[in-house]
Amino acid sequence: MDAIILQILNGLDKGSAYALIALGLTLIFGTLGVVNFAHGALFMIGAFVAVSVQRLLSLSFEQIDSTKTDFLGNPLKVKVPYVESWFGPEVGATIIDWSVPLAIIVAIPVMLLVGFVMERGLIKHFYKRPHADQILVTFGLAIVLQELVKYFFGANPIQTPAPDAFTGSFDFGAMIGFDPNVIIYPYWRLVYFGFAAVVIGAVFAFLQFTTFGMVVRAGMADRETVGLLGINIDRRFTIMFGIAAAVAGIAGVMYAPILSPNYHMGMDFLVLSFVVVVVGGMGSLPGAVAAGFLLGILQSFASMNEVKSVIPGIDQVIIYLVAIIILLTRPRGLMGRAGVMEE
Amino acid sequence: MSKTNITRRGLMKTGAATGAGLALPTIFTSGAAAFTNEPTGSSVKLGFNVPQTGPYAEEGLDELRAYELAVEHLNGMGDGGAMNTFSSKVLEGNGILGKKVEYVTGDTQTKSDAARASAKSMIEKDGVTMITGGSSSGVAIAVQGLAQDAGIIFMAALTHSNDTTGKDRKANGFRYFFNAYMSGAALAPVLKNAYGSDRRAYHLTADYTWGWTQQESIAAATEAIGWETVNNVLTPVGAGDFSSYIAPVLNSGADVLVLNHYGGDMVNSLTQAIQFGLKDKVVNGKQFEIVVPLYSELMAAGAGENIKGVYGSMNWNWQLQDPGTQAFVKSFGEKYGRPPSGSAHTAYVQTLLYADAVTRAGSFNPCAVVEALEGFEFDGLGIGPTLYRAEDHQAFKDVLVMKGAENPTTEYDTLEIVEVTPVEQVMYPPDHPMFGGPEASLGECNDGA
Numbered sequence: 001m002d003a004i005i006l007q008i009l010n011g012l013d014k015g016s017a018y019a020l021i022a023l024g025l026t027l028i029f030g031t032l033g034v035v036n037f038a039h040g041a042l043f044m045i046g047a048f049v050a051v052s053v054q055r056l057l058s059l060s061f062e063q064i065d066s067t068k069t070d071f072l073g074n075p076l077k078v079k080v081p082y083v084e085s086w087f088g089p090e091v092g093a094t095i096i097d098w099s100v101p102l103a104i105i106v107a108i109p110v111m112l113l114v115g116f117v118m119e120r121g122l123i124k125h126f127y128k129r130p131h132a133d134q135i136l137v138t139f140g141l142a143i144v145l146q147e148l149v150k151y152f153f154g155a156n157p158i159q160t161p162a163p164d165a166f167t168g169s170f171d172f173g174a175m176i177g178f179d180p181n182v183i184i185y186p187y188w189r190l191v192y193f194g195f196a197a198v199v200i201g202a203v204f205a206f207l208q209f210t211t212f213g214m215v216v217r218a219g220m221a222d223r224e225t226v227g228l229l230g231i232n233i234d235r236r237f238t239i240m241f242g243i244a245a246a247v248a249g250i251a252g253v254m255y256a257p258i259l260s261p262n263y264h265m266g267m268d269f270l271v272l273s274f275v276v277v278v279v280g281g282m283g284s285l286p287g288a289v290a291a292g293f294l295l296g297i298l299q300s301f302a303s304m305n306e307v308k309s310v311i312p313g314i315d316q317v318i319i320y321l322v323a324i325i326i327l328l329t330r331p332r333g334l335m336g337r338a339g340v341m342e343e
Numbered sequence: 344m345s346k347t348n349i350t351r352r353g354l355m356k357t358g359a360a361t362g363a364g365l366a367l368p369t370i371f372t373s374g375a376a377a378f379t380n381e382p383t384g385s386s387v388k389l390g391f392n393v394p395q396t397g398p399y400a401e402e403g404l405d406e407l408r409a410y411e412l413a414v415e416h417l418n419g420m421g422d423g424g425a426m427n428t429f430s431s432k433v434l435e436g437n438g439i440l441g442k443k444v445e446y447v448t449g450d451t452q453t454k455s456d457a458a459r460a461s462a463k464s465m466i467e468k469d470g471v472t473m474i475t476g477g478s479s480s481g482v483a484i485a486v487q488g489l490a491q492d493a494g495i496i497f498m499a500a501l502t503h504s505n506d507t508t509g510k511d512r513k514a515n516g517f518r519y520f521f522n523a524y525m526s527g528a529a530l531a532p533v534l535k536n537a538y539g540s541d542r543r544a545y546h547l548t549a550d551y552t553w554g555w556t557q558q559e560s561i562a563a564a565t566e567a568i569g570w571e572t573v574n575n576v577l578t579p580v581g582a583g584d585f586s587s588y589i590a591p592v593l594n595s596g597a598d599v600l601v602l603n604h605y606g607g608d609m610v611n612s613l614t615q616a617i618q619f620g621l622k623d624k625v626v627n628g629k630q631f632e633i634v635v636p637l638y639s640e641l642m643a644a645g646a647g648e649n650i651k652g653v654y655g656s657m658n659w660n661w662q663l664q665d666p667g668t669q670a671f672v673k674s675f676g677e678k679y680g681r682p683p684s685g686s687a688h689t690a691y692v693q694t695l696l697y698a699d700a701v702t703r704a705g706s707f708n709p710c711a712v713v714e715a716l717e718g719f720e721f722d723g724l725g726i727g728p729t730l731y732r733a734e735d736h737q738a739f740k741d742v743l744v745m746k747g748a749e750n751p752t753t754e755y756d757t758l759e760i761v762e763v764t765p766v767e768q769v770m771y772p773p774d775h776p777m778f779g780g781p782e783a784s785l786g787e788c789n790d791g792a
Contacts, residue, residue, distance in 0.1 A: 003591060010587050071661065071672065071682045071755060078752075155400030157607045159614060159647045168620035181593045181626065186618040189586070258618070259583050260610055260645070268583055303587035305576050315587075316579060 015296020494791020
């Protein structure tokens, strides 16, 4: 029982990331009809916004410490971050410590901009083309973005710690009557889950309760009619693309302390997120979210040693296995609507 | 995927290996060569096959820096580095046997099939006489087999699996780097001193040849000091998120976590283990501890604060004080502005050792080189006297036990040397069961003729 609760908790944060990426994918697919293979790259760019903000805040000047020597025997150059010399060592260190949450403020405008540029500059020209063309061009774009990041940041994962206040883990088991240390859950992952819930809630509320959202939903259902009513639906869809990019981006920012960002993290998440979208049902936002959490938790279960010893390697294939079963029994996915991608 | 740094057409290889399907199109062909890729022009070409992408890419890039430095020194440029302290004095800075050293590089992508393709192209297209590199034992074993079949020398760089010089040993392959058994033998006494002999260890293990043999070696060595191995969980290479493997650790009753991971995987698994607060827990009345049996500076830099107080082992470290180490660190540091990593050191040393063996043999013939390297004893290349054992082509020398420094002053001294374990303590017979037992054999050396 404790092991099961442990893996459910564990699946939540991974599921949150899948759900956030899949939500953006579905938004873009539902509005623009584009299968965006560059969406994982947006998640990765978000994570690297966190890395960049942390680097910017830690920008340092060198002070020569003549009492010590470096490895070649020259006087040691000690790096002092600018923020520490401006605001004093304590405030400066706190600012650097909180760089990941601070990065969200930077990431939202950056990601909106990246989204606009991507949509207006490239993807717009592929609306009328077949899905295969869209997949090729967005996949190519993802590779270009990935290689750019690798060029500037190197191939190794870059450690991006969460604020000190969130290190350590919270003893969930002790709270619900298990022995201490049996069910522990890192604080930051708890934060991530809460954050994902808020973002998902905000996106739904935006679509459900604002006029803008209503028009977008109408456009998703029948683009032509909305256009005939004199509404510039294209512009709204571009904005939705930006929003989807921002959602993926901040998902990446907050994920940076969980998984040290590297240039191929986007691809790793993209493939799984596509499975999530398909399982959830193409074009269904609640489906994407539900399937994200479902597959995240299933993947956690499959990583349990008890399961792995019965079926070796199951942790690697469980998601695809579940996808096959769901598609065989419900060809439109969990909550798919009729008529999507079925022309 | 290999690219050449030299484009002069006049330097095209002239050797053409007949019979092996290795015939080279060249305008200078002068008939059948005595052995694969015999250099007949004024230069000789070496192949540096390292991961430039994938989870071990950073190690590969540092290896490349060292290879370039070694080529410079062999060709008489720079300050000569550890060539000046090397106990064998035949290298004169005029290339190898008077032939200028050139090189091609390839990207193994940390994948065996890509590494083999890249090595094959180096042998068949570029005509290299020796291939070195690899930052993964899976890759090293694959390329070593290819080199054996093609009839060239393979000087393994970063490969720590027992199998490389164990059950998969080959006559044409040589390993300077230490191995998993040696890590276990060096670490166990230090762990016993630090954490006592009543411990329960939980292993997370990278699921390929290196991980398996390291886990086996560490488990055997720690069980010999009284530890119990509670569990061993295999994790896929490049998994990224290890939380589902880490979460059950505390519940298992273990009080030590052994991470048989390397490169980017180790950075992630260690960081996540720290996030779970494992090191702050007290289990069975003892402080919970983490051990990373194979360390590298680049991993330590990637893991940042998290490695403080964590024990591991290394083949070599730039903080050693012997003359060979100092000479190498000085030339590397002046050229690149940073101290070399352990992988860089192995890459550099293997290149010099090959050049030295060719020079002492007076021939590029791989079988002559094998003979020159077998049983070769040398010193002055860092970490003291070293023997290339004839029976399995494994180098034997002291092994370093390291610990994450509590108060590093720069990003380069995040690890400190705890102990230099004498070579006698890490020695084992060539027919040791972990190394393929009595059946393991080098086979015959192959010159491709």
